[in-house]
Amino acid sequence: MILIDEKYERFRAGVRDFVKEVVEPRADDIDKEGTFPEDVVKACAEQGYLGLVVPEELGGAGTDTLEYTIVVEEVSRACGSTGIILAAHNSLGTWPILNFGAEEQVDEYVPPLARGERMGAFGLTEPNAGSDAAGTQTTAVLDGDHYVINGSKCFITNASDDRDTGYVITAVTDKEQGVRGISSFIILGGTSGFRVAKHENKMGLRGSETAVLEFADVKLPKENLLGKEGDGFKQFMVTLDGGRISIGAMALGIAQGALDHALERAKTRVQFGKPIGTKQAIQFKIADMATQVDAARAMVYNAALLKDAGKPFSTESAAAKLYASEVSYFCTYEAIQIFGGYGYMKDYPLERFYRDTRLTEIGEGTSEIQRIVIARNLLGKLS
């Protein structure tokens, strides 16, 4: 158990009640149907979960980062799909506008996102620019009072032509400037020349939409530039620092969910005349899972607290995401082992947790990239 201020435990209790009543009963069907859970997301919006960390005067819930972390953790404990929908919407689709947007952009774009009337998405990854996001190839050419955007993005969470969606995307405005030539833009779904070209069919997180975006001579007003030309690379590095806390929270929630089920099973499954939890082999698995979940929680919460305190947190958020995602994979693997053959069946949620958590070692920077970020922060630039 991690000792945090009592107000956060009270907050968690409220989130947990909501998850038990609304999210958990739908989680299996969301996975089986593989469709975006409109009903659950609407209920989340009513709770303010689509406006976490957005000030109340802009239509948000005005929570701090630790409260946001707790929401993503508790939701993911039951349903990873809903967890990633909230994480991508809040950290990637909304936060960059809130943080880097001019006052008019914040006033125009943030309230509908915070109220959940519009979903938020973030388009950074491209077919030829994944881990190496500096290799962005989508271009934005200034032509009078607008930019002309051409290119494509892939694997974009929450992307959809079916619902009102706002995107923050990156594009090259000056090829000669390298990473200083990448800029960010706000673009709404339905803009002429911009379309969702393909919906991916994924192994897990099946209720979350993941799609390819295409831009063909899209005319975007100059006012849609986020910050200044050339700020895009810096902006998305900072955005991902924060986003990694929420992916860490998602991994943590799934790990805790797997541990909860494993504990229950260890107490109730009788073999050789006794509950399997009487066997040291099972006890050691439970002990290792619980120890690692607590350590992951301490790291994820610490990164959130550092962010809220205005202190540097890039190393800590990368380490928290790296560790929590690997713990989550371990816990879902071991929970299936504790369930034996039943864990392999779709009648129980363990195989879903196992599939869902695999993304946490890939999205918002793979585990290899987290290690690079941590080492680079510690070592500096060596020649």
Ligand SMILES: Cc1cc2nc3c(=O)[nH]c(=O)nc-3n(C[C@H](O)[C@H](O)[C@H](O)COP(=O)(O)OP(=O)(O)OC[C@H]3O[C@@H](n4cnc5c(N)ncnc54)[C@H](O)[C@@H]3O)c2cc1C
């Ligand atoms: C379900 C899902 C949702 C996603 N949502 C979004 C989203 O909303 N927005 C968005 O912009 N992107 C999103 N992504 C993309 C995600 O961030 C990328 O998949 C990820 O950054 C890895 O890029 P890649 O897939 O191109 O892999 P690659 O970059 O091709 O990497 C392949 C392998 O090589 C390794 N590798 C690459 N470079 C190095 C290096 N320098 N040193 C050591 N190893 C290296 C990687 O770690 C990996 O193991 C999503 C992806 C998925 C699967």
